[in-house]
Amino acid sequence: MRFIRTKAVVAGLGLALSLAACGDAGEDTEGADVEVAENAADEFDDGTRMKELAEAGSIKIGVKFDQPGLGFKDAASDVPTGFDVEMAKVLAADLGIDPETDVEWVETISDNREPFLQDKTVDLVLASYSITDERRQVVGQAGPYLVTGQQLLVTADSDISDVADVKGEEVCSVTGSTSLDNVEAEGAKPVGFDTYSECVEKVLDGTVQAMTTDGTILAGYAAQNEGELKVVGEEFSEERIGVGYSQDYPEMCQWIVDTITEAYEDGTYEEAFEATLGPSGVEVPELPEMDSCE
Amino acid sequence: MNAVLDNFDLVLRAFGYTVFLFLVSAVISLLLGTLLAAMRVGPVAVLRIFGTGYVTLVRNTPLVMIFLFFQLGAGKIFDWLRFSWVDIHIGPFDFTSFFSAAVAALSLYTAAFICEAIRAGVNAVPLGQAEAARAIGLPFSGVMSQVVLPQAFRASVPPLASTLIALLKNTSVAGVFGVIEAVGRMKGFTNDYADQRWGIFLAFAIGYVILVEIVSLVSTLIERRWKVA
Numbered sequence: 055m056r057f058i059r060t061k062a063v064v065a066g067l068g069l070a071l072s073l074a075a076c077g078d079a080g081e082d083t084e085g086a087d088v089e090v091a092e093n094a095a096d097e098f099d100d101g102t103r104m105k106e107l108a109e110a111g112s113i114k115i116g117v118k119f120d121q122p123g124l125g126f127k128d129a130a131s132d133v134p135t136g137f138d139v140e141m142a143k144v145l146a147a148d149l150g151i152d153p154e155t156d157v158e159w160v161e162t163i164s165d166n167r168e169p170f171l172q173d174k175t176v177d178l179v180l181a182s183y184s185i186t187d188e189r190r191q192v193v194g195q196a197g198p199y200l201v202t203g204q205q206l207l208v209t210a211d212s213d214i215s216d217v218a219d220v221k222g223e224e225v226c227s228v229t230g231s232t233s234l235d236n237v238e239a240e241g242a243k244p245v246g247f248d249t250y251s252e253c254v255e256k257v258l259d260g261t262v263q264a265m266t267t268d269g270t271i272l273a274g275y276a277a278q279n280e281g282e283l284k285v286v287g288e289e290f291s292e293e294r295i296g297v298g299y300s301q302d303y304p305e306m307c308q309w310i311v312d313t314i315t316e317a318y319e320d321g322t323y324e325e326a327f328e329a330t331l332g333p334s335g336v337e338v339p340e341l342p343e344m345d346s347c348e
Numbered sequence: 349m350n351a352v353l354d355n356f357d358l359v360l361r362a363f364g365y366t367v368f369l370f371l372v373s374a375v376i377s378l379l380l381g382t383l384l385a386a387m388r389v390g391p392v393a394v395l396r397i398f399g400t401g402y403v404t405l406v407r408n409t410p411l412v413m414i415f416l417f418f419q420l421g422a423g424k425i426f427d428w429l430r431f432s433w434v435d436i437h438i439g440p441f442d443f444t445s446f447f448s449a450a451v452a453a454l455s456l457y458t459a460a461f462i463c464e465a466i467r468a469g470v471n472a473v474p475l476g477q478a479e480a481a482r483a484i485g486l487p488f489s490g491v492m493s494q495v496v497l498p499q500a501f502r503a504s505v506p507p508l509a510s511t512l513i514a515l516l517k518n519t520s521v522a523g524v525f526g527v528i529e530a531v532g533r534m535k536g537f538t539n540d541y542a543d544q545r546w547g548i549f550l551a552f553a554i555g556y557v558i559l560v561e562i563v564s565l566v567s568t569l570i571e572r573r574w575k576v577a
Contacts, residue, residue, distance in 0.1 A: 168545070224446075244528050248524040259430070261445050
């Protein structure tokens with residue numbers, strides 16, 4: 055009798071441990087730990103959008119779901135990962151909103167970023183959102199918090215070493231992206247697909263000579279296909295990645311700039327970068343000088 | 349609207365790709381669809397089953413899946429299906445593997461609908477016509493090409509026009525599969541000129557309306573010309 059009971063206890067313990075292990079794996083989040091501000095609502099002036107959001111205790115943030123390293127969400131996880139997401143977490147935490155539970159992550163693709171901000175489907179957009187004058191006509195953009203440039207991803211045995219070598223060649227990127235326009239302006243023939251991974255496929259099987267987009271994204275794919283793909287050339291464009299907000303709440307701009315500057319000074323920025331874009335071999339950059347909010 | 353006017357050459361080239369995709373796919377799918385229809389109404393059981401099977405399989409598959417297959421899957425099975433042997437350049441237009449894969453997907457997909465439109469036409473021809481043709485000694489091919497199909501095509505013009513108009517608009521799927529046609533170009537514009545979204549939409553919508561109107565006009569003319577007095 056006694057023996058059986060011992061066995062039952064052992065079995066029960068084993069089960070409990072294995073369940074706990076499962077639980078741990080699920081909660082494991084990459085990236086920096088951000089501290090959620092307490093009583094954040096008191097920090098903000100009445101009537102500001104920040105105060106409203108802090109009091110509501112929830113926020114909707116638009117990020118990309120398909121860019122490893124910047125904004126990526128696989129089917130199994132609830133919270134996306136990436137540098138854009140980490141910056142979004144910093145902003146949410148400053149409002150006293152727990153990024154793990156009270157942030158609603160909305161997928162924004164390049165096409166719907168402005169409409170989503172205009173009709174308030176999302177409160178903020180951090181979706182590799184480069185700052186341009188045209189976009190600033192219709193939405194607010196604070197930052198940049200990151201400056202990147204586009205490069206070329208080619209097969210390991212390719213002769214292409216610079217953007218000049220792809221003149222007249224077919225180069226793949228996402229349909230309607232700024233990268234595709236830039237490479238077209240450089241004289242290449244644009245080939246547009248829906249996602250970057252389809253382009254990677256086309257480079258691997260030799261249908262196109264090269265693909266192009268931000269160097270940080272390409273580095274991720276090169277790391278995934280080590281020995282088969284490489285990133286070449288100098289950056290031939292400059293993308294200033296910023297935070298999008300609705301023009302109805304201009305007060306958010308200064309808050310975004312201040313919060314990100316603070317995160318840079320206390321090391322959260324570096325930690326976030328190391329955790330997300332670090333593995334692809336990119337050095338942590340200095341925080342770019344952000345545009346004035348006037 | 350300025351974005352469209354300032355880059356009007358790009359807009360024209362994009363619609364050029366749309367038109368080329370449409371024309372090439374229309375010709376191939378009309379030929380293939382007619383062949384399939386002949387199989388489906390013909391006397392050979394194996395061909396009839398093949399025709400029915402093809403229509404069932406292809407008509408029930410989303411177009412995007414067929415595109416995905418030709419752009420990313422087929423080349424892994426048969427190397428020639430990569431279409432890397434296609435390399436034609438006419439003026440500002442390049443017809444390479446991406447264009448070819450798009451044409452293959454559009455043609456095979458549309459052929460199933462063309463087949464059904466023509467079969468509807470064949471069914472509209474009174475049985476006595478085929479019997480009379482047989483009675484004067486025509487073989488099956490003669491019965492079809494001399495007697496049944498000419499009458500069937502006449503009855504098929506309105507449904508064929510609908511199918512071809514659908515094909516014209518389906519070419520837009522190619523925009524995310526490597527061909528910078530009208531929708532692919534439009535996405536580039538809305539990305540670059542976020543402040544002119546409505547104007548850009550409107551301009552490209554008008555472009556499609558014009559193209560579709562041309563197709564309907566041609567179909568009306570053919571209908572009128574082939575009408576039996």
